[in-house]
Amino acid sequence: MFEPHKKNLQCLRKNLENLINYEFYECTLSNKKDLFNLHVYPEGLGGNTISPPHGSSSDITEKVQANVLDSYNFKNVDYIKIDVQFHELEVLEGSLETLKKNNPVLCIEAARRDQEELSYVKKIVELLNGLNYKIVGEAGKELFFKK
16 A cells, blocks of 8 residues: 555554554655655645645645656556545556556545546556556445456
8 A cells, every 4th residue: 555644644554453464655646756745635635745736735745755656566466446635647657567567456535526536547448458458346435357
């Protein structure tokens, strides 16, 4: 699991303390290794993002490390969940080799409430279609892709 925010990481560790089949990486993912400003929304930490949507702002930011998923050279990846608040496209761009080598099922949060979000999701779908991924289902804001 990749999580850059210490408070969220603390919560994840507590929720998973009885399990052993995971590993934490204290960073975010993107299409380049770099430091980013994480925009923190204290009223709902699930809304933290390094790519705030147009017209959205947060008074709290903190520097976080971003890495590229492909740099980890993971093997036998069969499922990837991406929920990064409007930074999904960049995460996918940094995951192309992992996707090509492993063909995992993808679950991507893809809000489609307005034209801006629909345009953004269209870019995600086009990128994944280029890798022969197709939408195979949806649940709420989540879209599921499979080859």
